[in-house]
Amino acid sequence: MASTAKIVQAVITRLSSQLSSQRRDLEGHRVLVTAGPTVEHIDPVRVITNRSSGKMGVAIAEEAWSRGAETTLILGPGSVTPPPSVKTFRVETTEEMLEATLRELKRGKHDLVFAAAAPSDYRPSNPAGRKISTRKEKTVELELEATPKIIREIRHASPSSFLVAFKTEHGVSNEELVTEAFEILSEKSADLVAANDVSLEGVGFQTDTNELFVVDERKKVIHIPLASKRDVARQLLDIAVKRLKV
Template sequence: MAHAIDDTPVTSVVSVALGLKKPIVAVPAMHESMYQHKLFQENLAKLRSAGVHVLEPRIEEGKAKLASVEEVVQSVIELLGPHDMEGMRVLVTAGPTVEPIDPIKFITNRSSGKMGVAVARVAASRGAEVTLIYGPGTEAPPPNVKVVRVQTTREMCVAFDRELKSPHDIIVSTAAAQDFAIERPAEQKLKHFEPPTLKLVPAPRVLDEARKLAPNAFVVGFKAEFNVSDEELLAAAKEKLGEGLDMVVANDVARPGAGFGSETNEVIIITSSGSKVMRATKVEIAKAILDAAMARLRGRD
């Protein structure tokens, strides 16, 4: 490829694509010693200078292994999709938090992290620099974002405040952070024949300092309710919007297809200019959130 040798159908296609200035993603895989060879690295550099996007392999067990399917797909999406968020910085919180009872047991919730990971993935694919503060969710984070791992709500708050010491344009807090923590977690494992009395105390709230730390950012909060009417859900969203947020996304996790871990969601999206109901995949909802944020930020310019 680097020397324009067209002796196979693949290399011929690449040469034609380069001549037509079509986007190309190269995904190398080989033994690590071959990959690290000076001449091979020079050829990779030559391809990059010609506009080829090289997806780095995973170095494992002495081999430069093929990048994962997810990484390849994400790279293609980024290459072909819109890049309207280039130069923007996005901070996302996702997943549950856990509060220890003792060194083994803890209280938590059913959040998978899917919604927040979707927001992070879509923002990154549109060119944004994304930081994902992630509790112990089950959804794999995208490969092209900065991931800050946390466990407790306090850890999430500390990480959140620390990241906001540098400017961010958009903040999306999807995390299902615990509302309560154990006042005094046991230092040793509690025995089953010694049932404890657990005293709960309010946990810190992740978004409490957002407006003060990021006065110019577009701030999105999420509100989860259980088995409520549309009117009650809207009222809860409006109340949260009054906490200084630019947008609130509210859902009733008791409804089919809208609960934790599902690929879809049914939400009410509310801003100061109105509200709308959206039934869609979490990726589509992520796109709608970011579209609205971008429109508002452009309106401020």
């Protein structure tokens, strides 16, 4: 029998889908979403990670499912509980997230891919096999290496998928934010980039709200003002679906 929490979540998800979107404009389509942070081990106890909760990606997955899409969620170890209605694979490291994503893409064409996760950009080159003793080691030097760029691997593995990437910055102007987003597009790594500045109140990590600047390859910018992450997800899906059907 399903737990009370899962039943409540299923009811909330169903009611939200009925209230926020009567459309079924993604029926017959497959959608893949990555969400949450990843962790990279320093030793078996300590990790490098970030403050991503996974809420934005989960909201996108819920919205896509409510609009009729066959939806898959690749979720890192964030603080959010995945919806029982969406097929979910839990991962920890960036490498695991990449492997799970590529495995799903190989199973069949996905019309839309939302790379909403915040994977760690670096990992220790030589993680310790045992917990580092703070009594013996007062200073620890870490050599870090870059982790794989998941959006590039997605583009290479599934070039026909409409790919929406996410770009997070901190303490930049709107113009700088758009410029950074456009760099991803100019590298042909995505079809749209949704960018935000997590230094702003109510935006980004661990909040229930978000604000996005959605940029396309012509540097056209659509601003999604601060709103609940589910409402932001609905507006982002509206933009992506319109582009998908052009």
